Amino acid sequence: MRKRHASLYALIDCNNFYASCERVFQPELKNIPLIILSNNDGCVVARSNEAKKLGIPMGVPFFKVRPLVERGDVRVRSSNYELYGDMSRRVMQTLQRLAPDVEIYSIDEAFCDLSGFTDHDLAAFARELRETILRWTGIPVSIGIAPTKTLAKAANHAAKKADGILVLRSEAVRHAVLGLLPTRDVWGIGRQHEKLLASYGINTALEFAQAPDAWIRRYLRVTGLRTAFELRGIACIPIEEQSPAKKSLATTRMFGRPITAIEELIEATASYAARATEKLRRECLQARHIEVFFHSSPFKEPYYQGSASYSLPVASDYAPEFIRYASHGVRAQFRPGFRYIKAGILLSDLTHPYERQLSFLDETHTEKRDAIMRTVDVVNRRWGKNSLFYASAGIQRTWSMKREMRSRSYTTRLDELLCVPS
DNA sequence: TCTGGGGTCCTAGGACCC
């Protein structure tokens, strides 16, 4: 009988990731205010600690901080996503060598499952992890450790303000951390919910966690309730080592200058469609649905947004086909007289070859049963996030979950798997 | 003058069927 441990997760988060990446190759940028700009140098997407201290907010349009740069108070770099992607791979590979059950959550964050670690192990483990990642990649990270992923996020947030590592296991630490954490900084609570909670006098994570279930369910829906459970220490969000299959894929861009002619719009969307198709092929996927959209500036009157979407008769990854649909959509929805600033292509209804899941069929007879169970587990994890939670919270299943459970690709796969003659 | 790009999940509501 395997002994069950209380759940314990770590969140490893790279500090000011894009800024840190630039500093690895340009050490002269260390210890000074540094900001990184988005694609067209439109807005700020990363800030060094020194830049944060100057009060430069995340996402602020560049023209608002340009004076600081011109005065020489702040250094600035355009973003270089190839570099960041490469640095991210190095960090994650290092992590995967040192830590168990790693889930790569984003370009600069990963969870891992530390259930079973003792307190003594934890401190040593976290310290070694931090030092090794810094030594091997040059990227500083913070580590938060707690019984749920949402609490690990909160612990990480607090760790950034301390010495980079925080273990949130005891009730006392949990209260202290959550009591100081504004609702907006809780993983899963955004600006809208922050406003709503504030209007009811709820301003900290602790106050939110203590609100009645029914109230949370009513105003923040089931995702909000899940967040509250997690803040109370009840784990609802498991580690997903295998990343779920992608469901949609987009190529969208701001033009950099307003476009008024339909020809230019058609040209732009055609190239986005071609780029989206490249991504599709690279990931061995095909799409059955394409949406094209374009709009003028939402900050200016008059505003117009055009969009069109089409279902293909068969899934495809053939660029000319998507380009044809895109230009057809633009022609159908184009309105002259507007200054268009952005357009995009969204491919969805993606299908994929089941290579990964099918590989076990080559294995020997005795391993087949285990392999099937593993596959069932993978499938369950994909649906399970909600199905488990709904069951435990006694909440009605939602349409989207029911829909997914019936989704042809999974159910037929499962039927096939379970009917494999032994 | 100048405001990113790429994703996921949940819910409401209409059309349709039995």
Add this chain to the structure above:
DNA sequence: TCTGGGGTCCTAGGACCC
């Protein structure tokens, strides 16, 4: 005559994440 109600499928839109 009365006009029910549940399930299914789809879409739009809003919230969230990095």
